[in-house]
Amino acid sequence: EAGVTQFPSHSVIEKGQTVTLRCDPISGHDNLYWYRRVMGKEIKFLLHFVKESKQDESGMPNNRFLAERTGGTYSTLKVQPAELEDSGVYFCASSQDLGGPDETQYFGPGTRLLVL
Amino acid sequence: QKEVEQDPGPLSVPEGAIVSLNCTYSNSAFQYFMWYRQYSRKGPELLMYTYSSGNKEDGRFTAQVDKSSKYISLFIRDSQPSDSATYLCAIQGAQKLVFGQGTRLTINP
Numbered sequence: 001e002a003g004v005t006q007f008p009s010h011s012v013i014e015k016g017q018t019v020t021l022r023c024d025p026i027s028g029h030d031n032l033y034w035y036r037r038v039m040g041k042e043i044k045f046l047l048h049f050v051k052e053s054k055q056d057e058s059g060m061p062n063n064r065f066l067a068e069r070t071g072g073t074y075s076t077l078k079v080q081p082a083e084l085e086d087s088g089v090y091f092c093a094s095s096q097d098l099g100g101p102d103e104t105q106y107f108g109p110g111t112r113l114l115v116l
Numbered sequence: 117q118k119e120v121e122q123d124p125g126p127l128s129v130p131e132g133a134i135v136s137l138n139c140t141y142s143n144s145a146f147q148y149f150m151w152y153r154q155y156s157r158k159g160p161e162l163l164m165y166t167y168s169s170g171n172k173e174d175g176r177f178t179a180q181v182d183k184s185s186k187y188i189s190l191f192i193r194d195s196q197p198s199d200s201a202t203y204l205c206a207i208q209g210a211q212k213l214v215f216g217q218g219t220r221l222t223i224n225p
């Protein structure tokens with residue numbers, strides 16, 4: 001079974017540019033999460049999709065970030081325009097069931113974003 | 117105050133040593149406590165989880181939760197060089213995970 005995949009693995013852009021990150025969850029997983037780790041800080045929750053619906057987007061930093069999950073399969077996270085403080089590692093995770101100890105979140109390898 | 121506090125280390129121990137990793141948390145409503153392991157350039161992978169207070173053992177790993185003091189621990193016995201990684205404690209609140217900063221552990225042969 002394929003794990004969570006993320007593309008690209010690395011991205012270097014200039015301040016003011018747009019970047020789109022993609023996440024393909026494990027097949028059949030309705031729950032999809034985005035997290036971010038800024039250098040020197042802990043991994044922080046950004047948002048949670050259940051199928052194509054945003055269940056919780058309380059962690060999104062501001063309106064420069066737009067997440068979509070059309071059709072309830074893969075998800076994209078767009079940053080427009082990118083700022084220096086957006087640099088970090090963006091992780092995607094997916095899980096099968098809601099609630100309880102069996103809801104294991106499986107993480108992708110992350111996208112390393114550097115904004116210059 | 118952060119919801120989850122974890123000493124980032126780094127921590128370096130000789131092979132075969134017992135390792136103790138710890139976190140504290142602030143919200144007493146949390147019920148599920150996890151330990152993730154992250155190798156370099158990889159995503160976090162779930163190592164163990166514990167529900168409420170108590171201990172859970174899996175091979176060389178023991179996870180311990182003390183809800184009265186809001187303290188969670190991970191013990192690694194007979195540590196191996198392959199255990200070298202960053203260990204992240206995480207607490208599940210609603211459907212999201214709240215992570216500690218992670219402790220970078222190196223086991224020296």
